[in-house]
Amino acid sequence: MYGRYYEDGRPEPFSSNPLISRAHNSGAGSTKALTYLLLVGDPGLGEHNARTGFTRSASTRESEIKGLGHNCAVVRISDLMDFRDALLSSEEINGGIEYYGHGSSRDLYVGETDDDYTNINSSNINEIGQVPLLNNIILQLYSCSSGLDGDKSIAQMLANHLKVDVIGSVRDLGFTGERGVYLHGTTARPPESGPLYMTPPRQSDWVRFSPK
16 A cells, blocks of 8 residues: 555655555555555646656655565556556556646646646546556556545546546645655745655645545
8 A cells, every 4th residue: 555665664754644654654664565556747837837756746655665675677657558558568566646836626737738638627537447467556646636626636536447446635735855744934945855744734634535
């Protein structure tokens, strides 16, 4: 399940949210190396340009995962086909999947063009097809408001289609240099170097969606 790489039983430093904490500690005591897949979307254009934020956040997670002896693949994606191909072509994913990129309550804005498959939403999600290698894992969406709108949210749509649990936020995310600490105010800026994380204003903003 998502976060199994906290196998050494350390107290969860990420969140006081029981949902996230239980997921992170679910593999305590395991000695098997797990495989994780991190998907990184396009940075965006104009005022929505996240520059290197998504890439840095994924790199931070990659370092954590590999530092605990697990396997991790980081894949850049720009449309639905890239998303699908990454799921199908990766080794067996038995640790977790994480998406870092733009989104909204009903879309993942994977790319930054006007092509039909740039975004993933209700109009094209079936084009992902079946992904047989996903088994008892969790998909974490590090994108804005992916859990908003409940049963109509992109988080629930992905849970239904991929047959896995999905964790999404009901609010927008921000970049921060300290795990789980949201930066407040219009002048707040994350550090230009070092670890980078994406987090909502409150850890209780994360919601877990199961397939229906």
